[in-house]
């Protein structure tokens with residue numbers, strides 16, 4: 001909770017529940033995931049409340065928004081710069097805390113003031129690899 005105390009957000013029980021769910025969550029949940037988990041405890045919680053809370057946190061830089069899943073926006077409770085490993089089958093997103101010092105050559109920077117970078121590694125996670133290697137159901141003879 002400490003990490004959010006400085007945000008100056010009004011902490012309603014609903015917002016607190018969203019914050020609690022995000023704390024130490026490394027799954028990079030979507031707004032739908034957060035809603036599903038939190039509405040189990042707060043049945044009166046609306047999706048709009050969840051979404052607005054996530055949006056308020058994003059604007060304050062307390063959570064990062066990831067656009068690496070084409071199907072849905074994902075949220076990262078860790079706003080510190082880090083890289084990601086993404087399973088292209090199940091869309092699992094794993095943190096990589098290795099700092100790659102990427103230097104862009106001056107001509108590529110084109111007078112941009114570079115404020116950050118993010119590396120996405122794509123692949124198939126161990127669980128999906130296991131499912132993949134299971135023998136296919138035998139084909140019916142016609």
Ligand code: ZN
Nearest residue numbers: 087090125128
């Ligand atoms: Zn996977």
Ligand code: MN
Nearest residue numbers: 076078094095
């Ligand atoms: Mn992350």
